[in-house]
């Protein structure tokens with residue numbers, strides 16, 4: 422295989438893997454998240470809890486490092502896309518080994534894997550990284566094994582939702598245009614970090630075609646998630662008394678209906694990753710821990 426230098430010196434694979442795992446941990450620990458696993462428990466899931474999510478994040482660390490290494494050595498093209506496919510599928514196996522067969526982070530591995538590859542390939546900032554990830558996502562992977570249609574595939578066929586693949590191919594608009602601006606707006610307004618993150622999650626939930634929700638709840642379920650999240654924000658967000666009351670109401674409704682906005686959780690993790698990544702001017706330093 423031809424080895425070429427990346428366009429810019431990229432962050433060390435271990436540092437990028439650290440940043441990716443930290444973002445997964447931060448997302449999992451953020452509480453109270455409607456319908457999702459958090460410090461309080463499994464949310465709408467009866468087969469997940471916080472220790473499981475943290476074990477899953479940890480199990481993905483070597484995969485993120487291998488992805489960064491491959492992307493730092495291989496020009497962006499079909500060969501790299503196919504290598505990422507192999508590594509991503511191996512990562513999924515590591516995840517299900519760590520969780521006893523439960524799909525905790527498939528969508529997150531896809532989003533973060535592509536973004537880690539984009540950063541390791543020399544992307545200069547978060548928008549460039551999202552665009553580079555989109556180009557990789559759109560390339561063909563001839564090594565995809567045949568198998569049962571995924572939940573996302575079924576939701577796409579039944580409801581026409583683009584899901585995780587379309588989000589990536591469109592350069593992660595819910596990360597760069599929804600979650601990150603909302604996170605920074607919250608911080609600038611003086612909100613605590615947890616509140617700013619919750620509002621960023623709710624902003625994504627209010628807009629996303631989440632195939633995880635569609636699969637379990639159909640279009641009615643998706644409408645309930647979106648309207649409920651919008652209501653929390655119009656009530657003033659997670660940091661106000663009426664916003665918090667609306668959030669807890671939404672949480673109860675999602676648990677009752679077993680609706681889990683897992684795609685939104687994944688995209689919040691992707692936003693937290695881009696927020697802490699060592700861009701070129703910061704690459705001499707260590708990756709800062711996700712803010713608490």
Ligand SMILES: CC(C)(COP(=O)(O)OP(=O)(O)OC[C@H]1O[C@@H](n2cnc3c(N)ncnc32)[C@H](O[C@H]2O[C@H](COP(=O)(O)OP(=O)(O)OP(=O)(O)O)[C@@H](O)[C@H]2O)[C@@H]1O)[C@@H](O)C(=O)NCCC(=O)NCCS
Nearest residue numbers: 506509525526527528534571572573584585588632683684
């Ligand atoms: C392209 C792939 C992501 C595969 O996509 P596809 O849609 O075909 O497959 P799914 O298995 O359904 O996974 C998609 C997951 O992505 C998340 N998601 C959903 N909607 C969106 C969206 N609009 N934008 C972004 N992300 C989205 C979501 O992940 C979360 O939900 C998972 C749990 O879901 P589910 O399996 O349905 O589980 P349960 O509801 O618990 O099941 P039941 O109990 O009801 O049975 C969880 O993982 C969250 O993360 C979607 O589920 C990609 O994976 C792929 O092609 N991979 C191959 C390897 C590769 O090429 N990798 C390269 C880069 S590493």
Ligand SMILES: Nc1ncnc2[nH]cnc12
Nearest residue numbers: 449457458525683686687
């Ligand atoms: N906190 C969480 N709970 C359940 N599914 C998720 N997918 C991504 N984050 C999640």
